[in-house]
Structures are given as C-alpha cells and as structure tokens.
Amino acid sequence: MNNEDPAAARRSAKNPDSWIPPRSDAGDVDSFKYSFTQAHNRISEGGWARQVTVRDLPISKTIAGVNMRLDKGAIRELHWHAAAEWAYMLTGNARITAVDSQGRSFMNDVGMGDIWYFPSGIPHSIQGLEPDGCEFLLAFDDGAFSEFDTFLISDWMSHTPREVLAKNFGVPESTFDAVPKHELFIFAAQVPGALEEDREAAIGPQGMVPDSFSYRLLAQKPDVRNTGGEVRIADSRRFNVSATMAVAHVALRAGGLRELHWHPNADEWQYYVRGKGRMTVFTGGGKARTMDFQAGDVGYIPQSLPHYVENTGGGDLEFLELFKSGCYQDISLALWMSHLPPGLVQKHLHLPPEMLKGIPKEKVVTRPLWSASRDTDRGQGRLAQGAAHAC
Numbered sequence: 001m002n003n004e005d006p007a008a009a010r011r012s013a014k015n016p017d018s019w020i021p022p023r024s025d026a027g028d029v030d031s032f033k034y035s036f037t038q039a040h041n042r043i044s045e046g047g048w049a050r051q052v053t054v055r056d057l058p059i060s061k062t063i064a065g066v067n068m069r070l071d072k073g074a075i076r077e078l079h080w081h082a083a084a085e086w087a088y089m090l091t092g093n094a095r096i097t098a099v100d101s102q103g104r105s106f107m108n109d110v111g112m113g114d115i116w117y118f119p120s121g122i123p124h125s126i127q128g129l130e131p132d133g134c135e136f137l138l139a140f141d142d143g144a145f146s147e148f149d150t151f152l153i154s155d156w157m158s159h160t161p162r163e164v165l166a167k168n169f170g171v172p173e174s175t176f177d178a179v180p181k182h183e184l185f186i187f188a189a190q191v192p193g194a195l196e197e198d199r200e201a202a203i204g205p206q207g208m209v210p211d212s213f214s215y216r217l218l219a220q221k222p223d224v225r226n227t228g229g230e231v232r233i234a235d236s237r238r239f240n241v242s243a244t245m246a247v248a249h250v251a252l253r254a255g256g257l258r259e260l261h262w263h264p265n266a267d268e269w270q271y272y273v274r275g276k277g278r279m280t281v282f283t284g285g286g287k288a289r290t291m292d293f294q295a296g297d298v299g300y301i302p303q304s305l306p307h308y309v310e311n312t313g314g315g316d317l318e319f320l321e322l323f324k325s326g327c328y329q330d331i332s333l334a335l336w337m338s339h340l341p342p343g344l345v346q347k348h349l350h351l352p353p354e355m356l357k358g359i360p361k362e363k364v365v366t367r368p369l370w371s372a373s374r375d376t377d378r379g380q381g382r383l384a385q386g387a388a389h390a391c
Contacts, residue, residue: 017278017290024280027287030059032279036067036296042148044186046074047128052298054143060300062324063269064145066138067296070094070128073191077184078153080123083140086245088217088320089114090273092134095192098124098213103206106213107199113218115234117242122213123153130191137271141244141324148185155183215239217249228256228366229316236326246328248321250309252277255369256317258309260333263301266323270299273320276313282306293319306333334359 012019034057039050053064064083070076089112096116098106109129110116118124128134138147157165157179166173192198217234224231235246246266250258252275272293280290281301292312293299299319301307311317337345338359345356 014294015292017292022280022290025288025290027283027285027289029281029283029287029289031057031291032059032281032289032300033057033291033293034060034298036065036298039067042185046071046188047076047133047186049147049186051147053146057298057300059302060267060269060298061143062141062267063300063322064140064143065269065271065298066140066147067135068126068138068147068186069133069135070126070186071133071188072128072130073189074128074133074186075184075189076126076186078123078125079150080118080121081140081145081150082120083142083145084120084244085116085118085124086139086141086242086247086322087116088137088139088247088271090135090137092132093129094134094136095127095129095195095198096124096214097198097202098122098209100209103204104209105199105202105204105206106209107195107202108212108214109195110214113216114214115217115239115247116214117239117245118213119241119243124213127189127192137320139245139269139271139322152183152185154180158182211240213241215242217247224363224365226364226366226368227253228364228368229253229258229311231365233328235328243326244324246323246325248328248330250317250319250321250366252309252311252317252366253368254311254314254316256311257367259365259367260306260308261330261365262304262306263323263330264304265327265329266325267303268299268301269322269324270301271320271322272297272299273318275311275315275317275319277309277317277319278312279307279309332363332365335361335363 034052036050036052039052039056041048041050047068047070049066049068051064051066054060089110091112093109093111095109098118100122158181162173162176165176215234217232220232220234222230223233229250229252232249236242252258272295274295276294278290278292279299280288282288283305338361342353342356345351346353
C-alpha cells in the first residue's frame, strides 16, 4: 500500500477485506458491491437522482436502485413505468399520489422509515415537503430498469399532436400552447397545501384505493429483537399491494451478526443506510469472497448463495434486504443444523455434541458478540411464529 497515491490508499482503507482477504476466501468470485457514490448524478432544479443498475453491477439482474433527493416543494413529475416501484424514505417528508386502473385515487404523506409500492403501470408522483424536502431509495423489480427512461406526462404530451390533444380533451388547440417542450423530470414548485384538502380535490366517485400504496415499516413491531439487533420484515402479507417486492430492515448492534443463512426463493439486493460492515458470500466449488460495506453501498447475492453480514463499526449497522418476490423467505445454517439428528451433523463436522444440542430450534436471525450470546439471548427475541412469512 506504500506505493499507492493518497486517494487509492483511502479506497484501500475502506475495503480492508479486499486488500487483505480472510484466509477463508478463495477462488474467483464476481464483485457483489457497488456504491451510489460512483454513480452518475443527474442534477435538476429542485433535486437530483442517481442509479445503480445491471449496467453498473452486472450481477444485479433482478433489481435496480435509485437514490433521489427532492428539495422542499420540488416534484418528481407525474410518470409511470413498466417495472414496479418500491421505495424507502431515508430522510425528510414527501407527498405521494397515484391512481389505479379503476380511477380510484391515492394520496399520502410519508416520512423517514416509511415505504411505498406502486405496481407496474400505476401513474404516480412524489413531492418534497416541509421543512427540508426528502431523500429516498427506489428499487425496481428489473435489474435493467433506468429511472431516466420513464413515461413522463410532459414528455408524452409534447410528443402528441396538438389537434389530437384538443380532440381528446374537447378544448381548443391553443389550450396546450404552454405545455413544456421537454420533460420536467424533477422541478421546483411550491409546497402543497394540507393533505386532506388535496385528497378532497382529487377523489372521484370511485373513491380511494382499497389497499394503501404506503406502509410505516419502522413503526412496525420488530419481528426480531435481541442483543444482536432487530429485524422488521414486510412483504405482501403485511403490505398487501407489494406483490413483487419483499423487504427485511436489519439493524445490527456493534459486533452483531446477521447469522449465516441463504434465501431459497429470490436474489437479495441490499442497501446500506448507515454504519460499517462486511459480508462473505460462498458460491460453492470451494469459492468465497469477503467485501466491506458502508452507507450508500449496494450489495447483491444471487438466489440460494449462503452469506452473513457482520457489523464492523463502532455504532449500529443499518441495511435493507430486498427481494423480487411477494414473499420473504430465508433458511439459516443454525436452524438447519438444529433440525437434524446431532449424530448426523457430528459425522460431517466433528463438532462437540454439547454444542450441537445447544443450537436453538427457533430462528434467531441476529447474533450478538459471542461472549454475550449464550445466556442473554436464550429464549428471547427470536423470530415469532409466522413472522418469517414462509410460503
């Protein structure tokens, strides 16, 4: 590292497990990490947006992500797209709107820790609110999706003959003289009025959508809470409209571990909200790779590949696990081993019988430092029956 320039040295310092890998790493494993800090940032009057797709992270075939910021009052213009949109509010407050195919309206204000989901083709908008706008993460159920190629209302109308627009709305052609000639994408605007007033102005005889497009994820009681951390899971059974996306929000305490596990039904797309951690992914055939993560990084693990996440920082590590599936599923190494005859496992791994008998038969999900794990977590904070949403 002595021959590196200062910038390269700083990058190496942020990726210690790539510079000096654990001895357990082996073989040639594709990179499963990309940072939003490396992504091109599209800056508009009123905000910005940057994305990570399969073009940036080739392994990420099923999900693409966007990090977006809207100033107070700024609007992500009315639009829709072929992919379903899932979102997590990182900071601030926003107003979201939508309408379904039956003309039923939706409008709600969302804040930090809330999520939303708009199915494919549902038109919607996002607007930053007081006091300082918002920043959020978007995820789409298509790794090749591009936020910069969506169907925008201004773009569509500017590319439709004015005589057709006039015929469609039954008004003179001159009505459309001021329609923008180019897409707006993100633009500055005034902060909207009260939510109830906007709802009353928007609702029609069809009423409101039967199932909300938003959900208060962080207000949900944790599915797991122990000295290692806490986990909240939301899929289509709790958040009914989220038919193609499931999430686990994980907060690991210092030294905590998201236990050794895999997901049998979908690839996992991760976003690191805060803190520092490392993850090892085992790909079979004697190959494994460890990479380091911090806030703003994206991780990706193909379906059924075993892995863990460890908190290597001094504070909490917070990250999202996203899946292109309406149902969250995972299988842990400990749970598998605890549901086998101890003698069968012992023949494979030559582990002490006492250790095998002591493995809990319920999901634990998060583990604290080993010195605190045995007695302080036994019988508490394990994943509640049914909370894993096994399909």
